[in-house]
Amino acid sequence: MTSLDAPSVSFDVVSPATGAVVGSYPIHTAAEVDATVEAARGAGQWWSALGFAERARRLDAWRGEIVSGRVELAHLMHEEMGKPLSDAALEIAMAVEHLAWAARNARKVLGPRSVNPGLLAFNQECTLEYRPFGVVGVIGPWNYPVFTPLGSISFALAAGNAVVCKPSEYTPGVGHWLARRFDLVVPEQPVLQIVTGMGDTGAALCRSGVGKIGFTGSTATGRRVMAACAESLTPVLMELGGKDALIVDADADLDAAAAAAVWGGMSNAGQTCLGVERVYVHTEVYDAFVPKLVSRAENVHAGTGAAKIGPVTMPKQIAIIRHHIEDALARGARAVLGGADTIDGQFVQPTILVDVPEDAVAVTEETFGPTLTVTRVRDMDEAIERVNAGTYGLGGTVFSRRNGRRIADRIRSGATSINAYVAHATIAGLPLGGVGDSGFGRVHGPDGLKEFTYAKATTRQRFPSPLALTTFTRGPATDKIVDRLITVLHGRKVS
Numbered sequence: 001m002t003s004l005d006a007p008s009v010s011f012d013v014v015s016p017a018t019g020a021v022v023g024s025y026p027i028h029t030a031a032e033v034d035a036t037v038e039a040a041r042g043a044g045q046w047w048s049a050l051g052f053a054e055r056a057r058r059l060d061a062w063r064g065e066i067v068s069g070r071v072e073l074a075h076l077m078h079e080e081m082g083k084p085l086s087d088a089a090l091e092i093a094m095a096v097e098h099l100a101w102a103a104r105n106a107r108k109v110l111g112p113r114s115v116n117p118g119l120l121a122f123n124q125e126c127t128l129e130y131r132p133f134g135v136v137g138v139i140g141p142w143n144y145p146v147f148t149p150l151g152s153i154s155f156a157l158a159a160g161n162a163v164v165c166k167p168s169e170y171t172p173g174v175g176h177w178l179a180r181r182f183d184l185v186v187p188e189q190p191v192l193q194i195v196t197g198m199g200d201t202g203a204a205l206c207r208s209g210v211g212k213i214g215f216t217g218s219t220a221t222g223r224r225v226m227a228a229c230a231e232s233l234t235p236v237l238m239e240l241g242g243k244d245a246l247i248v249d250a251d252a253d254l255d256a257a258a259a260a261a262v263w264g265g266m267s268n269a270g271q272t273c274l275g276v277e278r279v280y281v282h283t284e285v286y287d288a289f290v291p292k293l294v295s296r297a298e299n300v301h302a303g304t305g306a307a308k309i310g311p312v313t314m315p316k317q318i319a320i321i322r323h324h325i326e327d328a329l330a331r332g333a334r335a336v337l338g339g340a341d342t343i344d345g346q347f348v349q350p351t352i353l354v355d356v357p358e359d360a361v362a363v364t365e366e367t368f369g370p371t372l373t374v375t376r377v378r379d380m381d382e383a384i385e386r387v388n389a390g391t392y393g394l395g396g397t398v399f400s401r402r403n404g405r406r407i408a409d410r411i412r413s414g415a416t417s418i419n420a421y422v423a424h425a426t427i428a429g430l431p432l433g434g435v436g437d438s439g440f441g442r443v444h445g446p447d448g449l450k451e452f453t454y455a456k457a458t459t460r461q462r463f464p465s466p467l468a469l470t471t472f473t474r475g476p477a478t479d480k481i482v483d484r485l486i487t488v489l490h491g492r493k494v495s
Contacts, residue, residue, distance in 0.1 A: 009026070009027045010024050010025060010026050010027060011024070011025060011027055011169060011196075011197070011198070012024050013025065013080055013169075013170065013171075013172060013173065015079055015080070015082065016081065016082045016310070016311040016312065016313045016314075016315075016346045017082045017304050017310060017311045017346075018304075022079045022080060022173070023080070023172065023173045025169075025172045025173070025176075025196040025197075026196055026197070027196065027197040027198065027200075027201060028195040028196060028197050028201050028204075029201075029204070030200075030204035030207070030208075032195070033164075033195050033201060033204040033205050033208050034204070034208050034209075036164055036190075036193050036195055036208075037135055037137070037164055037205075037208040037209060037210055039190050039193070040135040040162040040163070040164050040190060040191070040193060041134060041135055041162070042189070043162045043189035043190045043191045044132065044134045044135050044160075044161055044162030044191070045134070046188070046189045046191075047157070047160060047161070047162055047186075047189065047191045048132050048134075048160035048161070052106050052107035052110075052111065052160075053107070055103070055106070055157070055158060055160065056103040056104060056106065056107075056158070058185050058186050059099060059102070059103035059154065059157060059158060060100070060103055061185035062099070062181060062182050062184075062185050062186075063096050063099050063100055063103075065181040065182075065184055065185060066092065066095075066096055066099075066178070066181055067092075067096060069177075069181060070089065070092045071089075072177075073088075073092060073146065073174070073177055073178075074088035074089045074092060075088075076173050076174055076177055077091070077145060077146065077171070077174055078310075079173075080142075080145070080170060080171045080172075080173055080174060081142050081143070081145065081170055081171050081310075081313045082269070082310035082311040082312075082313055082346075083268060083310055084307065084308065084309065084310055087267065087268060088146075091144055091146050091147045092146055092147075094147050094425075094426055095146045095147040095150045095151075095154075097426075097428050098147075098150065098151060098154060098155075098428045098444060099150060099154040100428070101428030101429060101444075101445075102154045102155045102157075102158035102428075102448070102449065103154075103158050105158075105429075105446070105449070106158040106159060106449055109130070109446045109449045109450065110129065110130040110159055110449055110450070110453055111129060112127050112128070112129040113127070113128055113129070114126065114127060115127065115128050115457075117459070119485065119489065120467070120469065120482070120485070121459075121465075122465070123461055123462055123463050123464065123465040124459045124460065124461055124462065125459065125460040125461075125462050126457070126458070126459050127457070127458045127459075127460075128455065128456070128457050128458075129455075129456050129458075130159070130449070130450055130453035130454070130455055130456070131160070131453055131454055131456045132156075132159050132160035132161040132211075132452065132453055133161055133210070133211020133212050133452060133453065133454065134161060134162070134211045135161060135162045135163070135164060135209075135210045135211055136152070136156040136161045136162070136163050136164075136210060136211060136212050136213075136214060136452050137163075137164050137165075137166070137205045137206070137208065137210040137212070137213045137214070138152045138153050138156070138163055138164070138165040138166070138213075138214045138215075139165075139166050139202045139205065139206075139213065139214070139215045139216070139217065139225065140152075140165060140166070140167045140168055140171075140175065140216060141168055141216045141217050142167075142168035142169075142170035142171040142313055142314075143268060143271040143272060143273075143313065144268075144272075145167065145168065145171035145174040145175070146174060146178070148216050148239070149165060149167065149175070149178075149216070150178070151216075151239075151432065151443035151444055151448065152214035152216070152237065152443055152451075152452070153165060153178075153192065155443060155444070155448045155449050155451070155452055156214065156452040157191070157192065158449060159449055159452045159453050160453075161211070161452055162189075162190070162191045162192070162193075163191070163192050163193070164193050164194075164195060164205060164208075164210065165179070165192070165193070165194055165195075166194075166195050166196065166197070166201055166202050166205050167194065167196065169196070169197065169198055170313055170314065172194070172196040175194045175196070176194050176196075178192075179192050179193065179194045199221075199224075202225065203224075203225075203228045206225055206228035206229045206234060207228055207229075207231060207232060209232065209234075210234060211234075211235075212234065212235045212236065212237065212451075212452060213225065213229055213234055213235075213236045213237070214236075214237040214239075214441075214443070214451070214452070215236060215237065215238055215239065216239040216240075216273075217239075217240070218240065218241050218366070219240040219241045219366075219392075219437045219438070219439075222238050222240045222439060225238075226238070236441070237433075237439075237440075237441035237442075237443070237451050238439030238440050238441055239273070239432075239433060239434070239439050239441075239443065240273070240394075240434065240437060240438050240439035241273055241366045241368075241392060241394070241437065241438060242273045242274055242275070242277075242366065242392050242394030242395065242434065242438050243277050243278065243363075243364070243365070243366055243390050243392040243394075244264075244274055244275060244276055244277060244278070244392075244394055244395045244396050244397070244413075245276070245277070245278040245279065245280060245386075245387045245396055245397075246260065246261050246264060246276045246278070246279045246280075246396070246397040246398075246399070246421070247279075247280050247281075247380070247383045247384075247387065247396070247397070247398045247399065247400075247407060247411075248279065248280070248281040248282060248285060248289055248399050248400075249282050249380055249398070249399060249400035249401075249402075249403055249404075249407065250282040250284040250285055251400055251401045251402055251403070252282075252285065252399035252400050252401065253399060253401070253419070254285060254288055254289050254292055255292060256399065256419065257289065257399035258289060258292040258293045258295075258296050259296060260276070260397060260399070260420065260421035261276055261279050261293055261372060261421075262293065262296045262297045262300060262350075263421060264276030264397065264421040264422065265277065265279075265350075265370065265371065265372040266297065266300050266308075266309055266350045266370040266372075267309065268309070268310075269302060269309045269310055269311065269312050269313075269348060269369065269370050270309075270348075270367065270368060270369040270370035270371060271312065271313060271317075271368050271369070273366075273394060273438075274394055274395045274422050274425055275368075276372065276397065276421065277366070277367055277371070277372065277373070278363060278372070278373050278375070278386075278387070279293070279372055279373065279374045279375065280375050280377050280382075280383040280386055280387065281374060281375070281376060281377065282377060282379065282380065282383070283376050283377065283378055283379075286376040289374075290336065290352075290354065290374060293352060293372075293374065294336050294337050294352060297337050297350045297352055297372075298337065298350075300350050300370075301349065301350075302347040302348055302349050302350075302370065303347060309350075309370060311345075311346040311347050312346045312347070312348050312369060313346075315346060317368055317369065318343060318346060318348070320367065320368070320369075321343070321348055321367055321368070321369035321371065322340050322343055323361065324360075324361050324362040324365070324367045324369075324371065325338075325339060325340045325351055325353070325362065325371065326340050327360055327361050327362065328353050328356045328357075328360045328361075328362040328373070329353075331356075331357050331360055332355060332357065333353045333354065333355050333356040333357070333360070333362070333373075334353065334354050334355050335351060335352070335353055336352050336353075336354055336374075337350060337351060337352040338350050338351030338352065338371075339351055348369050348370055348371075349370070350370045350371075350372075351369075351370065351371045351372070352371070352372050352374060353371065353372065353373045353374070354373075354374050354375075356373040356375065358375075358386060358389070360373075363375075363390075364390060364391075366392070380400075380403065380407050383407075384407065384410045384411060387411055387412075388410075388411065388412045391436050391437040392434065392436055392437045392438045393412045393413045393414065393434050393435035393436040393437070393438050394413060394414055394433075394434035394438035394439075395413055395414060395415050395416065395417070395422060395424065395425070395434070396408070396411045396413045396415075396416045396417075397416070397417050397418075397420070397421050397422065398411070398416060398417070398418050398419070399418075399419055400418070400419070401419075404418035404419060405418065412435060412436070413434065413435065413438075414431075414432065414433045414434040414435055414438065414442075415430065415431075415432065425444075427444075428444060428445065429444075429445045429446075430444060430445050431443070431444055431445040431446075431447035431448060432444045432445075432448070433447075467481060467482065469482070
């Protein structure tokens with residue numbers, strides 16, 4: 001149930017670390033995608049009819065299957081996209097936490113509940129519930145091939161939808177692995193299916209008539225996904241790129257801030273939409289902070305084996321990273337660590353740039369590599385102004401002992417973490433998503449469950465109203481009573 005029978009055309013997955021072929025997968029055509037979605041329609045009805053409790057039981061069993069196979073899954077992630085095994089294991093741990101939350105909270109968030117009808121409709125019984133779309137299409141990324149797709153898949157499943165997932169062409173094996181484990185606990189129907197291929201396969205999924213598309217990827221690709229979905233008015237959830245900043249106030253714990261900046265900027269070889277790419281440091285502590293940052297980053301190396309970061313997964317990204325570094329240096333920036341000459345094949349060593357102009361591409365565009373720009377600011381007003389000047393608005397981090405909340409509240413982003421990097425993404429009950437070029441819609445938390453449903457309102461008249469309003473028999477006396485009620489209820493002047 002994980003995919004259709006393999007078509008004649010296939011593609012190879014190549015390890016970015018070794019260049020070896022680690023898998024071969026079918027390129028599903030539009031007709032095959034349509035057939036997969038059609039099979040999912042009946043499966044979605046069956047899955048929805050199971051109810052919240054039974055779905056939660058099945059999802060908990062799937063979580064157990066993922067945990068029992070976590071070593072195998074981590075090795076597969078490592079092979080396909082190069083992530084170190086320890087980071088792959090951490091990603092799996094975070095993913096199952098969110099899967100557990102979705103299963104346990106779906107009924108409370110989405111189930112029927114009463115709504116007060118108000119005085120004018122006091123004879124009505126009102127109910128609100130959130131119903132599944134039926135089939136949800138998920139287009140997943142390669143950089144976090146378990147955690148990120150499951151942010152949509154597990155919440156869509158908990159809400160009662162069937163799911164057709166198109167994983168990235170760089171990590172299709174991870175998608176198949178997750179679906180095979182799901183089939184062990186839901187063998188009756190094709191509730192979770194995988195289609196594989198390139199951009200055309202994803203476009204076919206957008207045009208297949210699914211109830212909603214959940215997309216995670218670059219802003220440029222997101223625009224193409226939206227255009228394809230617009231043809232059929234298919235709603236979309238857009239988790240797009242970022243250019244997140246870390247702010248260091250004068251009273252910050254500099255050691256903690258430096259450690260967070262290095263992890264936020266360099267982990268996963270910088271291939272994180274929530275990754276730190278810009279650092280703004282109060283002038284009073286700038287000269288003390290930069291050496292601490294460099295000292296920590298010097299101990300991080302890209303490579304294989306015990307290296308702390310792996311290769312850059314997409315070969316075409318190397319040129320972008322190189323361009324961002326070289327453009328900054330050509331415009332007067334200094335590399336206090338690394339530089340373009342430390343790029344070797346698909347391995348990019350950590351690079352820290354200072355004195356980078358704010359209109360340089362290293363500041364304005366997503367680099368998606370292990371690089372940081374570090375900028376001195378006179379105060380937090382300037383830091384906030386520079387952070388908010390960009391078109392992205394995904395996340396952000398603030399280090400300050402006394403002013404963290406005041407600074408965070410002024411940052412234009414979907415979330416901000418104070419004195420810890422990206423803590424908001426690890427907490428299953430909080431929504432995750434962005435504004436501006438970082439997209440719209442939310443995964444995780446109650447908002448994430450509601451993303452994969454539509455609101456269904458129902459009223460039932462309990463008894464005839466003495467104030468019959470929606471009828472041509474309504475007379476002047478009724479109008480006068482309504483006018484008096486409105487005056488009493490809403491006509492008071494606010495002092």
